[in-house]
Amino acid sequence: MLSQKQREFYETNGYLKVEQVVTPSELDELQAVTDQLIDESRQVTQSNEVYDLDRGHAPQDPRLTRIKLPHKRHAIYDRILKQSKVTEVLTDLLGPNTFLNTSKLNTKAPGGGAAVEWHQDWAFYPATNDSLLAFGLMLRDVTPDNGPLLVIPGSHKGPVLSHHASGVFCGAVNPEDPQFERDKAVTLTGRAGDMTVHHVRTLHGSAPNVSDRARQILFYECASADAWPLLGASSYIHSLGQRMFWEDLQDRMITGTPCLQPRLAQVPVRMPLPPAPDNSSIFKTQESGGAKSAFA
Template identity: 80%
Template sequence: MLEDVDEANGPLKVIPGTHKGPVLSHHAGGVFCGAVDPEDPLFEQDKAVTLTGKAGDMTIHHVRTLHGSAPNRSDRARKILFYELARADAWPILGASSYIHALGQRGFWADLQDRVVTGAPCLTPRLANVPVTMPLPPAKDNTSIFKTQASGGARSAFA
């Protein structure tokens, strides 16, 4: 957190343990909207934990943990720096082909090496038996998560 985050400026909320459960639908009206329907019977909003803190604090959650935030209702920005980390053997399922083609094989290989924090790039992807749902078809405007949600017809659970 780059500045203090409290209830007023729409902090992130997570539902602990959901990374081990089923993947809830992030679709509305037949398109990926980047949000779970608050009416989904498996969405247990009452178990959400609010992640507030002081400037310099950090929170960490698994990518599959259900998470979201309410709108920022304060007069202060919610300035947060996001780091996304993955194991070197966790290869992308969606987007890899266009990513490789855009950079070319040499550029892709150089980029992979540049992104390694510790260890070495791995040429044998780790494949695990976990549920996966592709975020397709895309919403009309998917230039940001907020625009994806708005143009995809998502309803907020935290509004």
Template identity: 75%
Template sequence: MLTQDQKDFYAQNGYLKVEGAVTGELLARLQAVTNRLIDASREVAENNEVYDLDTGHSAEAPRLTRIKLPHKQDPVFWETLTQSGVTEVLTDLLGPDTYINTSKLNTKAPGGGAAVEWHQDWAFYPHTNDDLLAFGLMLEDVDEANGPLKVIPGTHKGPVLSHHAGGVFCGAVDPDDPLFEQDKAVTLTGKAGDMTIHHVRLLHGSAPNRSDRARKILFYELARADAWPILGASSYIHALGQRGFWADLQDRVVTGAPCLTPRLENVPVSMPLPPAKDNTSIFKTQSSGGAKSAFA
């Protein structure tokens, strides 16, 4: 699906936008299921295994930061990942054998929906190599007003900046870090069905949603099968034990098969320890860890 020029652009810059990755009936189904899940959150009063609620959430006016693990909430999200143009892009960039680390549907509420402070995904979950990426599939039009994704090109080739504050992993870089060059940021807007891609080491973030529309982006975080997680990273898998991990790994295969020979590369690693007081989501990690906002 990708041209060689697109692959070269991604390799050089660490991000890419693909227009019309999902269209037509599949996009309509994704939108309908998302709206149904948001509507169902009216019955929820606190964060649970499906929803992260935003400030001011109520039955009358549901406000979410995120729907957790959408690929486990409805089959259409798994179908999109495994049987669509999204799948073609995945294999173009990571090869025939891939697995999913996690998914999330960030539904950033209108009128001030929470920002995601600048960070590198790699800081949360370093692996034996950095052939990992995230897809951001826009389920509605995204413009400058409703908190679009911002990236800093080329930072996937640089250092892993400190994501600590006061000796605790806070999941965000300090905006005063001299290596953080926010003036080089690129804003990724688009139409429903467009998809962004960013490398696991690329610096990125998103401002609060100041519009009157939710910003609905479906994120899949994916890895080449020979990239194995390092013990101590912020992942549920470390609590599973060997048999549980093996069963879970097979459930997470997107294309091809698991790889039992991890590829070790000389990549920069800093462990996300000690953890923040509440590390149940990036929002909680950044707030409880004392992250300094770049969007204040």
């Protein structure tokens, strides 16, 4: 799927954009299912296991920050991950054995949909090696004014910056950190059907949606099967116990088979502890943890 030039660009810069990675019919189905899920949120009055609500959410004006675990809400999201060109890109970059860390459909509402402060995914879930990445499949056109993904090229080869504030993990870097080189940021816009890829250590964030159009991006966070999570990372898996963890791991396999010999690499790690008062989502972690905004 990917050319050698694309692979080298990803290796050097820690991000990549792949154009039209889904077919028109796949995109139509993704859009229709997403619209239906958003419409069903009209009856929801507080965040739950499916929806994270944004400020101002109401039956007449559904406003969401995200739909949680979309691959469990409808088969189309799971199929796109496992049986499409998205799958080909995944194996090109991570090899034949891969699993899903999590999925989410970030649905920034028009007119101020919530920002995601600058962070590295690695700060949330470090592992035995950093062969992890995130896909961002654009379900609608993404333009400079509706909260596109921003990345800092090459930051995946640098340090893990502090994501702490006032003694707790706040899930965001301090915009005044001298190692945070915001002036190097690249804006990733595109058409519906395009997909971004960013390495787990790449610094990234997204501004509020100030347009009159929703920004819908389907995110898959994936890992090589030999990248085992470290104890203390912010993941539900630590509460499962050994047997349930094994069953859950098999359920999250995307391609190939589980690996029982984790690869240990010399990678920088900062643990996301102690947790923020509310760490139920990145939005709550950043808000309750006292993260300082880079978009204020």
